[in-house]
Amino acid sequence: MLDRMVPKADLNRFIDRLASEQTVAAPVAEGPSIRFQAIRAAHEIAEHYLPTALPPSKYLLPVKETLLQFRLGEHIEMEPVLEAPEVIVFGIRPCDLHALALLDAIFIDDKHDGHYAARRRRITLVGMECLEPCDDRCFCHSMETLEVHANYDLLLTDLGDDVYVAVGSPKGRDLFAGLTGAREALYEDRTRLRRAHEARDAAFTPRLDVSFDQLPGLLAESADSLLWDVLGEKCLSCGACTNVCPTCYCFDVGDELDLDLATGRRYRTWDSCQLDAFAMVGTGESFRKPRAMRVKHRLNRKGRYIMERYGRQGCVGCGRCARACLVDINPIEVFNQLKGQPASRTVR
């Protein structure tokens, strides 16, 4: 599909118009943090931003989502609820696009989860390339999630006064058809894009001492590392890291009845493997009681289990968990420390 070039001013007018006609969400500065929110005009979009506090995956797996509704009585009636609002999400960073591609692979390709699939059909993903590192916690370069070549409808690159628009799907093409001021990207535009990419590649440096595809092996070797005990001592089991992670998708399921005690619904809500009760069974036994085991489980899911099962990065290096953690548990440090002391039961 043919890429486009558009002056920024025209793009902003286009976003203004879109936002007046339908739901458009974008990163908005809210005090010190940046959040994806519905906007009414382009000027509300945060200019420079770190990864948002919460990942855009909340549009596909909301904090609480109704799965079924039912009516009790002589004949039980029940039906699935596919809540799927139409939304255009602007300004998704490449790391988050990679995370969404992982969720697609799990929830659509593997699980055929109609709830997720319905939302996914009605969301339009407009990416925004990163040209410089956001802070010292991000490590997308090492996870190879800085570049993105698929799983977006449109991908924007800021080239100063102009924006380069890579078209990733018919949906993206159609959305952009209504944009005045845009023209087909020419050879010289692609040259400008390439230069921007070269500058970007020079600005990002590896943060991990291993490549992302060595993480599964490293973590497998490090099962007995004392580092897990050290981290277990520090961790507060607050679950902040899993709440902000774009590739965390664990959930709990529950029922609620209306006051008439006849109608109700079944829903799913975010859950966290860092919480004590997560793996508890009927006999009151918890299969992952020590905090060290829980921290280890999370980082193994991120660096190893998901990769082994789905062949994709289970961590996209966005750094959100490190920014959210009150005691500075940071995957960059964890992975590098494991690399520095492989297979041994020594630490630091």
Added chain:
Amino acid sequence: MNPLPLAERRLKPSPFLPDLAEIIRKDRLTATETLYRLRLADGSELGHTPGQFLEVSVLGIGEAPFSISSSPTRGEAFELCIRRVGDVTKALERLELGSMVGVRGPLGRGFPLSTMRKQNVLVIAGGLGIVPLRSLITNLIDERDDFDDVTILYGCKNPGEMLFKDEIAQWVTRDDVDFRVTTDIADPGWKGNVGPVTTLFRRLEVHPARTVPVMVGPPVMFKHVVKQVLACGVPEDRIVLSLERRMKCGIGECGHCQINGVYVCQDGPVFTYAELKRLEEAML
């Protein structure tokens, strides 16, 4: 009623939408366990393998996983044996005959019947572990000629907790099944063996190359019994066990049942020891 083919029944907009099943019989087995007989409301067969489980819903209260306790050889109705512990299990007890519950499944991987054919099968049950194993035992008995020696070891805490007493009485009288039972604590009427299930191994001859041991029970039982069958020389990939973990979705999504990278709901609940021994969270 025209039964719906299985594949069609499963083609659903939501993996969380249950089928309705009617409670057609309820038998109280002990102070805390009840045996439920159910039939799918659309008249179709469950189509399960012994060792698989169902997610059972009391709508408005919740959903919980339960092993299917009946054998697929016994027609379209199926049975669940449920211990009262919390919200869903208490709500189930209050339901009357004719009530409808939701069921999703059969879910998970069941016992490897094909590996057991023409082999000796050594069934080891601890406590509630007899519930899924009853499905296997009934299947073994119904297709008895397909299997060589069938030995069943069953251990419970005390004689009052013993489940399926009527069936056990029949198994005991069969000469093509070697059934042995023990309790941790005897009561005045008890004349049988006393001690953990491992004590039943004493007078048992196990042919390591021809035997498939299948065990379901609490984590402490696994530790000891696995050691015992390994000591008999049974290869690790022929030792079969079924695990219990917290489950919510039953389809490998929600993460609750995970043992390291393995999803018990989807990859299990039945595993070989070879598959589990390197997973420290399996606690074997």
